[in-house]
Amino acid sequence: MPVTVLLSRLLLPVSPQTAEDVSEEAPLRDRSHIEKTLMLNEDKPADDFSAVLQRLRKIYHSSIKPLEQSYKYNELRQHEITDGEITSKPMVLFLGPWSVGKSTMINYLLGLENTRYQLYTGAEPTTSEFTVLMHGPKLKTIEGIVMAADSARSFSPLEKFGQNFLEKLIGIEVPHKLLERVTFVDTPGIIENRKQQERGYPFNDVCQWFIDRADLIFIVFDPTKLDVGLELEMLFRQLKGRESQIRIILNKADNLATQMLMRVYGALFWSLAPLINVTEPPRVYVSSFWPYDYKPDTHRDLFLREEISLLEDLNQVIENRLENKIAFIRQHAIRVRIHALLVDRYLQTYKEKMTFFSDGELVFKDIVEDPDKFYIFKTILAKTNVSKFDLPHREAYKDFFGINPISSFKLLSQQCSYMGGCFLDKIERAITQELPSLLGSLGLGKNPGALNCDKTGCGETPKNRYKKP
Numbered sequence: 001m002p003v004t005v006l007l008s009r010l011l012l013p014v015s016p017q018t019a020e021d022v023s024e025e026a027p028l029r030d031r032s033h034i035e036k037t038l039m040l041n042e043d044k045p046a047d048d049f050s051a052v053l054q055r056l057r058k059i060y061h062s063s064i065k066p067l068e069q070s071y072k073y074n075e076l077r078q079h080e081i082t083d084g085e086i087t088s089k090p091m092v093l094f095l096g097p098w099s100v101g102k103s104t105m106i107n108y109l110l111g112l113e114n115t116r117y118q119l120y121t122g123a124e125p126t127t128s129e130f131t132v133l134m135h136g137p138k139l140k141t142i143e144g145i146v147m148a149a150d151s152a153r154s155f156s157p158l159e160k161f162g163q164n165f166l167e168k169l170i171g172i173e174v175p176h177k178l179l180e181r182v183t184f185v186d187t188p189g190i191i192e193n194r195k196q197q198e199r200g201y202p203f204n205d206v207c208q209w210f211i212d213r214a215d216l217i218f219i220v221f222d223p224t225k226l227d228v229g230l231e232l233e234m235l236f237r238q239l240k241g242r243e244s245q246i247r248i249i250l251n252k253a254d255n256l257a258t259q260m261l262m263r264v265y266g267a268l269f270w271s272l273a274p275l276i277n278v279t280e281p282p283r284v285y286v287s288s289f290w291p292y293d294y295k296p297d298t299h300r301d302l303f304l305r306e307e308i309s310l311l312e313d314l315n316q317v318i319e320n321r322l323e324n325k326i327a328f329i330r331q332h333a334i335r336v337r338i339h340a341l342l343v344d345r346y347l348q349t350y351k352e353k354m355t356f357f358s359d360g361e362l363v364f365k366d367i368v369e370d371p372d373k374f375y376i377f378k379t380i381l382a383k384t385n386v387s388k389f390d391l392p393h394r395e396a397y398k399d400f401f402g403i404n405p406i407s408s409f410k411l412l413s414q415q416c417s418y419m420g421g422c423f424l425d426k427i428e429r430a431i432t433q434e435l436p437s438l439l440g441s442l443g444l445g446k447n448p449g450a451l452n453c454d455k456t457g458c459g460e461t462p463k464n465r466y467k468k469p
Contacts, residue, residue, distance in 0.1 A: 027293045031111060033304065037311040038318075040177050052322055053087050055438060056329060060086065063430035064333045067423040070415060071340045076392065076400050079212055081332060084154035086325065090317050091183045093210050095235065096220035098189025101251040105220065105289040106133065106184050110176050113291045117174050119186060129168045130206065131186040136173025144169030158209065165201035181318045185210055190231045208238050215324055216317045217245050222252040223264045228271045236275040243276060247285060247313060254288040254298040261286070261299075285310045322442055330435040337427050338390055341380050342397070344412040349374045364406050368398055 035041050060081065067073075074080045094102040103119040110133070112118040117139055119131065132147070132155070144166035148159040158169060168188075187207070188199075211217065217239070228236075239246060250268055253261060268284060276282045287303040287310070294300045317324070346367060353363050353374075367374055371394055380386055416422035 028291055029293045033308055034109065034311060037308055038178060038315050049322055052438065052442070053325075056326060057083055057086050059430050059434050059438070060329055063426040063434065064329070064336060067340050067415070067427050068336045070423060071336075071343045071409060072404055073336050073339050075403060076339055076396060077335065079332075080157050081329075082151070082154060082156060084152055084156065085213065086329070088154040089181060089183050090215040090321050090324070091185060091210070091213055092216045092218065092314065092317075093185045093187070093214035094218050094220060095187055095207070096189065097225040097232070098191050100189065100220045100222040100225055101289060102189070102218075102220050103186055105218075105251065106186055108289050108291050110174070110178060110184075111291075112174070117172075128188050129170045130188070130210070132169070132171045133179060133184040133186070134171060134173050135176065135179035137175055138173070139175070140173040142171035142173065144171075147171050154213070158206070161201055161206055161209075165206060168199075168201065181321075182314070185214070190235065204234060204238065207235065211238055211242060214245065216247065216314060217242065218247050218249055220249045220251050221268055222250070223256055226264065226268045226271055228275065233275060246276070246282070247310060248272065248282050249289070249310070250284050250286045252288050253286045253303060254295040258299070323439060326435055326439045326442075330431060333427055333431050333435070334390065337424070337431065338380070338386055339392065340412060340424065340427075341384055341386065342376065342392070343409055345376050345379055346371075346397070346401070347406055347409055347411055349376060350406050360407075364401070368401050371397070
């Protein structure tokens, strides 16, 4: 039975309510559990991570980026890492259908309701922009073109999506303690009957950019919008490989009686299970994320426990900021290394097959069309420490070499210099020694600030240890 028919039989009409509809009739909910779980009332000084991040930035620029640029990795993955991204705070991305309560949830977590800072909410589709909430000394709105032009921020690569998109990007600085430690991104709700070209910019590509950089992804549903259409199905395909960062939320749960809530939960589970590429069933957090008290005769204790569980996940991401950042750079380095090894193998095979009378274009076309015939990928697996699960798709290299001629690359053995060493050796040293060592220093509970530039060599100007004071 189609999911749409199943849902229509299960669900009774649920009238969408906004904060404005109930502001006078419902009491405000206690927020102490939010402040306690996210440690917003603690006055401890902020940790100084500058030395660790500076060391991480140095490893990236000296050991990873040279190979990345030489083999044009960004044209394969479309993921350029900037200094702003390395030093940025954890990002929490809110996705889901229109009017399921994404903006209201952000207002609730930050306590912005009934203040001049609150995001606009309503029963109709209200968020048409990508809204980035950041910390600032005072309330300030930043236009998308300004955010993209500021190299100090992590959003400068968004300029490639065009001016139409930048007009739909907005930043809001808010003086809130939680935003000192995390950045929230609110997104336009998915409307299944809207074509992507009607938005005037590549919506899915923009979503992919934020997905690739998000530390935590909240996918929000409500009891009236559970069906998964083509747009949501495309979104879940984009989320492949990020399953550990996804948190699925069934919002506005206190609108339903117990029996109906069980049916809705089952229907949502039925819809999403085939789309999430994991053996374990997805965890669905069931609660009502808005500032007003739960409705009478509902499962208040259950909703509160679910909410606290989700907040603990958020706090864990914030607390593990450095570990996640180092692990992300290491994962990026592994992908760059694999890409360089593959391009090198394509180039070696091309040189081996070329003769004086060969047509170079036809020879390489034969190699790209059927790399298995020339054992391109099998050779990489046999001779290098590469997992078959980390290999890119073969089809990706048809497009890659369609833009970048094989003659524009050098062999890895030629990417060496007397003073600088070999690119491959440097990235392998970063993967196996430098980044694990940096990560291990955090795991041992050392003070991050103790990793100063005198000890790590991360400073811009080397210190002369032998010069007399």
